[in-house]
Amino acid sequence: MIEVKADAVASKATISRLPVYLRFLRDKLKAGDENVSSTAIAEELRLNPVQVRKDLALVSSESGKPKLGFRLKELIEGIENFLGICNTHDAVLCGVGSLGSTLLKYEGFKNYGLNIVAAFDTNSAVIGKKINGISVFAYDALPKTVKRLNIKMGIITVPKSVAQNVADNMAQSGIMAIWNFAPVHLSLPEEVAVKYEDLAASLALLGKKLEDTLRKE
Amino acid sequence: MIEVKADAVASKATISRLPVYLRFLRDKLKAGDENVSSTAIAEELRLNPVQVRKDLALVSSESGKPKLGFRLKELIEGIENFLGICNTHDAVLCGVGSLGSTLLKYEGFKNYGLNIVAAFDTNSAVIGKKINGISVFAYDALPKTVKRLNIKMGIITVPKSVAQNVADNMAQSGIMAIWNFAPVHLSLPEEVAVKYEDLAASLALLGKKLEDTLRKE
DNA sequence: TATAAATCGATAATAATTTATCGATTACGG
DNA sequence: CCGTAATCGATAAATTATTATCGATTTATA
Numbered sequence: 001m002i003e004v005k006a007d008a009v010a011s012k013a014t015i016s017r018l019p020v021y022l023r024f025l026r027d028k029l030k031a032g033d034e035n036v037s038s039t040a041i042a043e044e045l046r047l048n049p050v051q052v053r054k055d056l057a058l059v060s061s062e063s064g065k066p067k068l069g070f071r072l073k074e075l076i077e078g079i080e081n082f083l084g085i086c087n088t089h090d091a092v093l094c095g096v097g098s099l100g101s102t103l104l105k106y107e108g109f110k111n112y113g114l115n116i117v118a119a120f121d122t123n124s125a126v127i128g129k130k131i132n133g134i135s136v137f138a139y140d141a142l143p144k145t146v147k148r149l150n151i152k153m154g155i156i157t158v159p160k161s162v163a164q165n166v167a168d169n170m171a172q173s174g175i176m177a178i179w180n181f182a183p184v185h186l187s188l189p190e191e192v193a194v195k196y197e198d199l200a201a202s203l204a205l206l207g208k209k210l211e212d213t214l215r216k217e
Numbered sequence: 218m219i220e221v222k223a224d225a226v227a228s229k230a231t232i233s234r235l236p237v238y239l240r241f242l243r244d245k246l247k248a249g250d251e252n253v254s255s256t257a258i259a260e261e262l263r264l265n266p267v268q269v270r271k272d273l274a275l276v277s278s279e280s281g282k283p284k285l286g287f288r289l290k291e292l293i294e295g296i297e298n299f300l301g302i303c304n305t306h307d308a309v310l311c312g313v314g315s316l317g318s319t320l321l322k323y324e325g326f327k328n329y330g331l332n333i334v335a336a337f338d339t340n341s342a343v344i345g346k347k348i349n350g351i352s353v354f355a356y357d358a359l360p361k362t363v364k365r366l367n368i369k370m371g372i373i374t375v376p377k378s379v380a381q382n383v384a385d386n387m388a389q390s391g392i393m394a395i396w397n398f399a400p401v402h403l404s405l406p407e408e409v410a411v412k413y414e415d416l417a418a419s420l421a422l423l424g425k426k427l428e429d430t431l432r433k434e
Numbered sequence: 435t436a437t438a439a440a441t442c443g444a445t446a447a448t449a450a451t452t453t454a455t456c457g458a459t460t461a462c463g464g
Numbered sequence: 465c466c467g468t469a470a471t472c473g474a475t476a477a478a479t480t481a482t483t484a485t486c487g488a489t490t491t492a493t494a
Contacts (some may be wrong), residue, residue: 015425019417025404036322037471045402048453053472066471067461083421084428098319105315108400112417113424139444179426181421183325185241185262192425195419200236200329202396202412204300207330208232209410210369211301213288228481242490254441270442283441283490 010082014055019112020045021055023078029072037069055162063105085113090151091179094166096121096129096136099181104131116155117144141168146173153177160184167194227299231272236329237262238272239296246289254286277298302330307368308396311340311383312375313346313353316398321348333372335362363390372395377401383410392432 008017024045029038042049053064056075059082064070075166088110093100096119103109104119121127122139129136137145147149154170156163163182170178177193182185186189186194227235240377241262245253255273259266270281273292276299281287305327310317313336320326322338338344339356346353354362362368371387373380375394380399387395394410397403403411 011424012422013451015422016418017417019415019421020402020413021379023400023417027401039471047473050453051451055451057473065458065461065473066473067469069471073433089424098322102319106264108417109238109420112420114354114420122309152431154421176430177423178304179423183240184244184364185237187261191430193423193430195423196237196425197416197419198233198236199323199414200240200325201233202414203234203326203329203331206229206370206394206396206412207301207306208409210306210414213393213408213410230481256441266441267483267485268481271482274443280443283443283488284439285491286441 010055010058014058015083017047017055018059018079018083019033019055022053022083025076025079029076033202034072035065036072036075038064040069072098083113085111088113088115089153089177090115090117090149091153091155092117092142092151092170092175093119093134093155093157094139094142094170095156095182096123096126096131097157097159098153100157101131103155103181113168114153117149117151120145122183142169143173146175147169151175153179153181155181157181198205222237223277227272227275231275232300234264234272235276235296235300238269239293239300242293242296246293250284251289252282253289253292255281257286300330305330305332306336306394307332308370308372309359309363309368309373309387309392310336310351310374311338311356311359312373312385312399313343313348314374315377317372317374318348320372321351323383324349325416328408331370332368334368337362337430342351359386360390363387363392368392370396372396372398374398 010139021041022177024041025036037050038049042052046148056070060070060075060078062074089214093104093116100119104116109116110190119131119134119136120139120142121136126136127138150176154175158166163180163184164186167178167180167186167188171188171192176191178186179195179205181197183198183200188194238258241258243255255266255269259269262340273368275285277287277292277295279288279291306356310320313321314343317336321333326333333351335360336351336353338353343353344355357399369392373383375383377399380397380401381403384395384397384403384405388405388409393408395403395413396412398414400415400417405411
């Protein structure tokens with residue numbers, strides 16, 4: 001009987017650090033390095049080295065070598081695998097305004113396993129257009145498209161007044177994960193995962209940091 | 218001698234929940250409500266009621282009343298005060314591309330204490346333009362402007378290849394808090410606060426949630 | 435006016451996360 | 465080829481964050 005190590009689950013905190021490592025490691029690799037130590041990573045990213053080792057232990061099949069550290073290539077693969085970047089998620093985007101267009105144009109998502117396959121809007125001025133190769137369809141077509149292509153992820157970039165409607169529509173069409181850029185809380189069935197992209201919250205955090213800094217001086 | 222209650226510091230987690238409460242409470246107020254209970258908040262936002270009470274205790278001067286809950290107006294003021302929304306931060310933005318323009322157009326920041334007073338770019342096609350009333354200046358003018366207006370916050374929306382340069386420039390000009398939308402880690406003096414707006418990290422989190430959900434079924 | 439239901443704050447218990455410590459291992463320089 | 469310094473992984477300790485419990489308080493109502 002094969003014993004499988006009951007893998008410790010990665011915490012939210014760990015998961016959100018992984019893309020940071022990934023970016024850093026890719027840069028290092030590009031710069032020609034082959035190895036990197038947890039100490040070096042920690043120093044550069046202002047983290048605790050033990051924490052870095054723990055995070056990496058979760059995603060890396062190889063272990064690090066004393067005095068050398070980890071093999072970059074192997075680490076990168078490990079993180080990519082763990083984050084499921086290999087098996088990319090298809091997604092639809094709803095709301096082709098300023099923010100929506102910006103996201104459609106952003107190439108970087110491909111590096112993190114996201115593939116936006118279609119966009120939707122009610123505004124006839126954008127319907128039929130292509131942005132960065134992605135077609136914009138009439139909003140009415142969303143459910144059909146989502147079902148037909150069996151898409152599980154949706155991105156909401158509509159005004160807050162209609163975000164809940166769009167979310168309901170997405171959920172009813174079979175979408176199981178929503179990335180919400182509209183500044184409202186969404187009420188959705190429990191089984192639907194929601195990630196709020198909350199600029200206000202980020203800002204609050206930064207503002208607090210700033211005030212703490214200024215107070216210290 | 219006056220004893221000041223050594224106020225428990227709000228954790229990062231709390232601080233990032235505050236804007237969520239704030240939005241929710243403002244909506245409630247607009248809907249005509251006068252009071253709200255921690256239970257109600259928790260239910261709607263899918264949080265633990267005790268956690269809500271603890272969070273609110275940090276920012277609210279009044280305490281809640283049994284059977285009634287908290288006074289909406291008072292809570293809102295409390296959060297606004299705490300987040301420093303009253304004493305707004307001026308900021309400059311650097312990089313008037315797709316994302317930069319989107320942020321300049323976004324009205325919502327005013328509700329959270331951010332006031333973008335000027336934008337900078339090296340692209341002569343945008344220099345001299347106004348976006349949402351905010352003038353775009355030549356990048357060279359950044360240090361002078363920042364110093365003259367004594368601005369403490371900077372927003373980086375330039376391509377990753379130049380982000381570090383811009384960050385250095387900002388820091389040298391006296392900026393103490395940077396909101397970085399470029400997908401790179403920045404090396405900066407310790408006293409400069411940095412908040413990374415990392416879409417890749419968000420995406421990773423959502424992707425994980427999605428996979429967990431799909432696996433469960 | 436007494437009772438029931440909802441809610442609060444405080445405190446205690448639990449869980450999660452981060453940080454410290456330490457012995458073992460390995461490359462590198464003398 | 466040996467000692468030194470860097471690094472690792474594992475385990476333990478400390479810290480931080482969340483959740484549960486409980487007595488007290490207040491409103492609404494019978």
